[in-house]
Amino acid sequence: MTQIDWSKPRLLAKNIRKNFDERQVLKGVDLEVYPGQIVALIGSSGSGKSTMLRCLNLVEELSDGQIWLDGDEISRPGINEDEVRANIGLVFQSYNLFAHLSILENVKLALTVVQKKSDKEATEIALGWLDRIGLADKANQYPDKLSGGQQQRTAIVRAVALNPKLLLLDEVTSALDPELSGEVLELIRDLKVGGTTIVMATHELSFAREVADWVIFLDQGVIAEEGEAAEFFAHPKNARTKEFLTRVI
């Protein structure tokens, strides 16, 4: 297992707020993620987990707060958001593979268009990743011919192939049955070993306990409790956390 580098945070988010019209979804959330660390965001539906991830990737406009990536403020006015997004991978619950492209082309697209790699190099990288998830023989298949688990693993690999500084996973197993989510969780374990820094919103509490270093419980747009995974699950302190954990497990 790779060591976490505590010297300086990979991602720092302060006082993140997000309103949709009158509704406050995030009411001032702070987050610190260190290189190699895996942070799990848990909480009931509507607690703001997905919104938080989208804010970090800048696909959602902040209502307040600041975000730094490797010490560089990415929430400042005038920043090139496309460049930031290329450094922060985001994977969705519904996979969102590009339907008109084969899975190889899905993985290659941003490599060639955003990172300007040659077609040959992009193909090599993409095939390498598809091989790692056992889908190299299906490289020329289109997404609708694959199982949900295969599609989701491809979606994760599509983001990871860009070698992002941070990978955001938004309930990536929620649309899958236990067997297929097992394949996806296996890939996340694999990425952890490889040292990928991950923030994941998840309902898989046992998986969060196993793989996450730090767990954050979001409740109604604020952090109700956070702590080291083992401690968090063994001795929850907050009443809301205890209620949530007994309800879910």
Add this chain to the structure above:
Amino acid sequence: MSQSEISEAQHARETWRVSRKRRSTLTAIVSTLAFAVVAWLLLVNTPGWSRVQTSFFDWDTAVKAFPRVLDGLWLNLRVLAFASISVLVVALLLALATTLRNPVLTPIRLFAKGYIDLFRGTPLIITLYLVGFGIPGLRIEGLGRIAPEILGTIALTLTYSAYVAEVFRAGIESIHPSQRLAARSLGLSYSQSVRLVVLPQAVRKVVPPLMNDFVALQKDVGLISVLGAVDAVRGAQIEVAHFANFTPYILAGLFFVLLAIPTVRLTDWLAARMAKREQMGTVL
């Protein structure tokens, strides 16, 4: 149990299905024949049928008018080829222009929107007159005399590209926003996500409605005759005047129908194939 052995129950079911199918085919044939006979009897018993028959359906006139009408049809086909290509190109540019977000390009976006509003609303015949008689009326130096079929092609392109641009735009809007979200989250710019992710999927989706517009264009190329181009319709008109008989019009009409049938069948086939892909097997 092997594949060929079927149970008693399945055997009874299949026998029943076959008999039902035979019965419904038979009913369809009898009903269609009866309908055709009734329609025919009603037509031939109208008081003026014999006159209409000689002035609209005269075999000798049809044979004599045939070469000129066919010759005109060749012009229609050439106009159709040029017009459909230029319609596709202009419409795609217009549809893309309406998706522009860069403020510098706002005038282009507004122009595209105005163009679409204008030419979608103007009757084709008025656009034809305006282009067909307006452009030569400008007496632009060095342009010389422009053939009416070229002016007709321009007018058809103006009108149809506005329609087709709207078809493309509908296709672009039918692609789920999550596709663009995924593209943007990978670092693709707005225009890259439109060009590489949204547009290729949109174009595939709008093939059947595009074919529909193509069928409409196939007929409307006959309207260039109002500018004096000697196409199938104009050719027929000349023959009508010559023989004092309307049969050449029927002949030209038949040519256009024959032209449309393959396209219509192809459209149906494409639409059915896409529907099949989308609903995976159900027949409801």
